[in-house]
Amino acid sequence: MAMNTDKNSYTVIFAVIMVVVVGSILAFLSTGLRSRINENERFEKQQNILYAMGVNENEGDGDVSFIPTDKVEETFSKYIKKQIILEGDKTTEDQEAYLIEMKKELDIIKKGGEGKLPLFIGEKDGKEFYIIPMYGKGLWDAIWGYISLDKNLIVQGVYFDHKGETPGLGANIKLRFFMDDFKGESIEDGARLAGIEVAKGNNDPLNQDKEDNQVDALAGATITGNGVSAMIKEALTLYKPYLTTLK
Amino acid sequence: MALLSKKDASLISDPLADNNPITIQVLGICSALAITAELKASVVMAISVMFVLGVGNVVISLMRNVIPSKIRIIVQLIVVATLVIIVDQVLKAFAYELSKTLSVFVGLIITNCIIMGRFEAFALGNGPWRSFLDGIGNSLGYGIILVIVGFFRELLGSGTLFGYPVLGDPIEKTGLYALGYENNGFMIIPPAALIVVGIIIWVQRSRNRALIEEA
Numbered sequence: 220m221a222m223n224t225d226k227n228s229y230t231v232i233f234a235v236i237m238v239v240v241v242g243s244i245l246a247f248l249s250t251g252l253r254s255r256i257n258e259n260e261r262f263e264k265q266q267n268i269l270y271a272m273g274v275n276e277n278e279g280d281g282d283v284s285f286i287p288t289d290k291v292e293e294t295f296s297k298y299i300k301k302q303i304i305l306e307g308d309k310t311t312e313d314q315e316a317y318l319i320e321m322k323k324e325l326d327i328i329k330k331g332g333e334g335k336l337p338l339f340i341g342e343k344d345g346k347e348f349y350i351i352p353m354y355g356k357g358l359w360d361a362i363w364g365y366i367s368l369d370k371n372l373i374v375q376g377v378y379f380d381h382k383g384e385t386p387g388l389g390a391n392i393k394l395r396f397f398m399d400d401f402k403g404e405s406i407e408d409g410a411r412l413a414g415i416e417v418a419k420g421n422n423d424p425l426n427q428d429k430e431d432n433q434v435d436a437l438a439g440a441t442i443t444g445n446g447v448s449a450m451i452k453e454a455l456t457l458y459k460p461y462l463t464t465l466k
Numbered sequence: 467m468a469l470l471s472k473k474d475a476s477l478i479s480d481p482l483a484d485n486n487p488i489t490i491q492v493l494g495i496c497s498a499l500a501i502t503a504e505l506k507a508s509v510v511m512a513i514s515v516m517f518v519l520g521v522g523n524v525v526i527s528l529m530r531n532v533i534p535s536k537i538r539i540i541v542q543l544i545v546v547a548t549l550v551i552i553v554d555q556v557l558k559a560f561a562y563e564l565s566k567t568l569s570v571f572v573g574l575i576i577t578n579c580i581i582m583g584r585f586e587a588f589a590l591g592n593g594p595w596r597s598f599l600d601g602i603g604n605s606l607g608y609g610i611i612l613v614i615v616g617f618f619r620e621l622l623g624s625g626t627l628f629g630y631p632v633l634g635d636p637i638e639k640t641g642l643y644a645l646g647y648e649n650n651g652f653m654i655i656p657p658a659a660l661i662v663v664g665i666i667i668w669v670q671r672s673r674n675r676a677l678i679e680e681a
Contacts, residue, residue, distance in 0.1 A: 237541060244548065248556075256555070263562065288562075386504060
């Protein structure tokens with residue numbers, strides 16, 4: 220092919236064709252896969268919520284296994300008895316509350332508006348769980364998760380996830396040894412809503428002190444850890460009016 | 467090797483040793499520092515880069531006669547980004563769990579200097595097959611350093627390999643820890659990777675003095 224690839228006109232035409240071709244491929248792919256991806260994301264939310272209330276398929280010490288995707292919808296409706304939305308003073312029930320994106324709602328609230336705050340009430344072995352979604356920021360990107368409380372405001376379980384924390388350091392917030400530390404901690408300090416701090420100097424690596432509102436931090440992941448503390452605190456503050464009615 | 471001519475085989479073997487992208491060309495250092503705190507992440511990153519570099523090199527090589535030289539860098543960037551996004555989307559639809567593990571690496575792959583470097587230095591001037599071999603060779607060379615660094619950082623920093631405790635339990639004080647051994651917390655922060663890479667560079671150059679650059 221004897222083509223002068225240095226000509227300006229050629230460069231422009233090449234650029235245009237390239238952009239159109241690449242754009243179409245990506246648009247086509249994205250539309251084609253959208254429904255499947257949405258479904259996966261929906262299942263993931265259900266799995267995470269169930270995980271926080273202790274409905275999972277964990278085997279052994281370090282394992283984090285969710286209810287499999289083919290069973291998750293059924294399991295979700297079995298354990299989650301009620302999904303409610305708190306909006307200002309109003310409380311409404313909504314079967315799709317779990318699809319609410321916390322990021323958007325928190326943005327609205329920060330701007331002074333009234334965001335929709337979803338809350339899930341689960342029941343397992345005759346015991347009630349109140350599951351709160353959380354959203355915050357870690358070192359590199361977003362972190363989020365769910366925290367489940369009983370009616371005495373004792374943590375029954377948590378689930379954390381992240382978009383881009385450092386593998387081996389901040390990314391470890393989604394490992395069992397970290398998440399399990401939260402179980403049994405009280406979020407209250409006396410009558411004050413203290414949240415749970417990811418603390419570097421609590422001298423309690425086995426996490427035997429459940430009254431200190433602290434869990435042992437991850438080495439090398441200070442900012443992610445602080446992000447987790449801040450995220451829990453923010454969520455609990457937002458849900459405080461509801462939580463105080465539980466006791 | 468009967469499968470590859472001697473010249474082709476050197477495309478694979480050179481980057482593993484005397485022309486290693488990390489220790490000799492000093493490319494791709496950023497990701498080598500970022501994700502080598504554990505062995506598993508090193509392996510995942512190495513495989514991802516191998517895929518992107520192998521396929522990307524072939525694509526660029528096939529397009530090498532039609533790419534206008536003025537905008538070739540942008541074209542290369544678009545090819546890498548497109549490949550990575552395609553892989554990401556397909557995984558999200560069909561292997562959601564895997565895609566979550568890899569999401570951290572997506573950004574690091576696009577900006578990996580080795581990928582752009584090989585496109586520019588090799589694929590633009592060579593045929594698809596040789597470019598493919600070059601891509602595989604360089605990503606292996608990159609991967610092997612990642613694995614070595616990951617091995618030492620995870621072993622000395624956390625006392626585990628692939629997440630399995632190999633030195634005993636640091637909290638219960640079993641195994642080596644019973645003798646007073648402690649994990650070195652410094653190893654899991656990124657500067658430690660720089661030191662490990664530095665030691666590898668030192669060892670490699672002292673074994674083969676021809677590699678030492680003239681000051």
